[in-house]
Amino acid sequence: MPLAIYNTLTRRKEPFETIEPGKVRMYVCGITAYNYFHVGNARAFIIFDVVRRYLMWLGYQVRFVQNFTDIDDKILNRAVQEGTTMQAIAERYIEAYFEDSDRLNILRADVYPRATHTIDGIKRLIHELEQQGFAYASEGDVYYAVRQFADYGKLSGRKLDEMQAGASGRVEVEDESEKKKDLFDFALWKAAKPGEPAWESPWGEGRPGWHIECSAMVRQELGDSIDIHAGGMDLQFPHHENEIAQSEAVTHKPLARFWMHNGFVNMDGEKMSKSLGNFRLTRDLLKEYDPMAFRLFILQAHYRKPIDFTAEGLEAAANGWQTIKEGLLFESEFGAQLGWTSGESVGTKIETAIAQFKTAMDDDFNTSGALAVLFDLAKDLKRERNLLVHEGTTSIAPAELQHHWHTLAELADVLGLKAELTAEETTPGGLSDAEIETLLEERQTARKAKNFAEADRIRNLLQEQGITLIDQAGGTRWHRG
Numbered sequence: 001m002p003l004a005i006y007n008t009l010t011r012r013k014e015p016f017e018t019i020e021p022g023k024v025r026m027y028v029c030g031i032t033a034y035n036y037f038h039v040g041n042a043r044a045f046i047i048f049d050v051v052r053r054y055l056m057w058l059g060y061q062v063r064f065v066q067n068f069t070d071i072d073d074k075i076l077n078r079a080v081q082e083g084t085t086m087q088a089i090a091e092r093y094i095e096a097y098f099e100d101s102d103r104l105n106i107l108r109a110d111v112y113p114r115a116t117h118t119i120d121g122i123k124r125l126i127h128e129l130e131q132q133g134f135a136y137a138s139e140g141d142v143y144y145a146v147r148q149f150a151d152y153g154k155l156s157g158r159k160l161d162e163m164q165a166g167a168s169g170r171v172e173v174e175d176e177s178e179k180k181k182d183l184f185d186f187a188l189w190k191a192a193k194p195g196e197p198a199w200e201s202p203w204g205e206g207r208p209g210w211h212i213e214c215s216a217m218v219r220q221e222l223g224d225s226i227d228i229h230a231g232g233m234d235l236q237f238p239h240h241e242n243e244i245a246q247s248e249a250v251t252h253k254p255l256a257r258f259w260m261h262n263g264f265v266n267m268d269g270e271k272m273s274k275s276l277g278n279f280r281l282t283r284d285l286l287k288e289y290d291p292m293a294f295r296l297f298i299l300q301a302h303y304r305k306p307i308d309f310t311a312e313g314l315e316a317a318a319n320g321w322q323t324i325k326e327g328l329l330f331e332s333e334f335g336a337q338l339g340w341t342s343g344e345s346v347g348t349k350i351e352t353a354i355a356q357f358k359t360a361m362d363d364d365f366n367t368s369g370a371l372a373v374l375f376d377l378a379k380d381l382k383r384e385r386n387l388l389v390h391e392g393t394t395s396i397a398p399a400e401l402q403h404h405w406h407t408l409a410e411l412a413d414v415l416g417l418k419a420e421l422t423a424e425e426t427t428p429g430g431l432s433d434a435e436i437e438t439l440l441e442e443r444q445t446a447r448k449a450k451n452f453a454e455a456d457r458i459r460n461l462l463q464e465q466g467i468t469l470i471d472q473a474g475g476t477r478w479h480r481g
């Protein structure tokens with residue numbers, strides 16, 4: 001069965017087909033750079049990183065774009081609070097974004113467009129909307145006229161008239177209502193306020209609204225129509241609905257074939273929100289938990305369902321990660337001892353595991369089903385590890401066992417789970433080549449005397465210094481790292 005993806009636009013799972021054979025154009029809405037990103041954002045970034053990795057594993061060439069919103073009221077407020085510039089705030093949190101997402105092993109996007117670098121494209125798009133009767137200027141602002149766009153509401157399934165009935169209290173910006181023709185019209189361009197960064201435009205000095213950025217950046221980096229547009233469920237309305245209205249009014253083409261949205265993160269049973277004060281920043285979380293344990297925690301739930309963030313859940317994920325991590329480190333621990341080669345046979349994989357993994361992932365990215373396959377492989381390796389340590393032998397032939405390990409390593413990589421030796425394990429011990437050779441001779445002597453405990457001790461000692469041993473017929477080779 002081919003890959004099926006739940007499409008928010010059609011509200012059903014559909015077979016995944018790309019506009020251009022073998023190529024995927026994918027856009028994920030990124031951060032507004034005024035703070036460290038929270039665990040809700042992290043969920044989206046991890047999920048869509050897995051989507052991207054899986055498509056790459058299937059053989060697609062994926063062009064992945066994620067933006068930075070570097071102009072926004074929130075950034076401006078923060079700059080005023082701290083007595084600095086909007087640019088300084090944005091730079092700080094963009095840098096922090098890279099630090100935190102690198103720790104989570106999220107692949108870097110092909111391009112990270114920024115709103116302030118896309119001003120020309122934004123102005124061009126607003127101009128086209130105005131020409132075609134979808135936008136109007138009002139006291140230095142420019143608004144999108146939602147009632148001009150017949151399809152407005154098609155993504156979220158909302159109808160303007162129904163929304164209006166219960167709209168009281170939902171209109172956030174009081175001073176805009178005077179300038180708008182309709183309550184649901186939204187700003188494409190905002191007139192400059194004193195002291196704010198501003199750009200020249202046909203409508204006077206000002207700055208772009210939030211929604212128009214993404215429409216302009218998608219168009220600039222990926223073209224009129226893309227394969228996947230993704231983000232958190234909170235972006236479905238109004239942000240993505242507005243993106244569709246802006247882009248499709250001008251291009252008359254679907255902005256995206258597939259719209260993907262991930263579910264919310266709840267904190268101890270309640271929706272995570274700033275007003276409830278139960279907000280967790282990813283950076284703070286990673287002080288307590290291994291980034292891979294957190295990644296595993298996110299992947300244990302289906303991406304469209306809400307996920308309940310609890311200490312117990314994270315502890316369980318940390319235990320699960322330990323099992324997979326040990327499996328992944330099996331090669332560096334025992335590979336040489338088992339005579340594993342890096343030859344052709346390494347390419348052989350456990351076909352049943354691959355097939356199960358693929359079946360799970362093809363079903364709208366059922367990552368918990370995919371993880372079950374990884375756990376099975378990791379448990380095989382754990383059992384063999386115990387046999388090896390206690391009885392000096394394995395029940396699965398070493399070459400076959402290597403296939404288990406290789407399959408685990410490959411599938412873990414598709415989910416972005418990466419085992420790294422801890423800092424102590426990788427710190428260079430300062431052993432000289434001569435010292436290493438001496439230790440190897442001592443180990444050889446111990447082995448000849450069948451003093452395997454001593455031989456293992458030396459081997460472990462070297463391993464702790466980041467030195468890998470490869471036992472061969474003609475003697476032992478070694479390399480650093």
Ligand SMILES: [Zn+2]
Nearest residue numbers: 029030214239
């Ligand atoms: Zn966006």
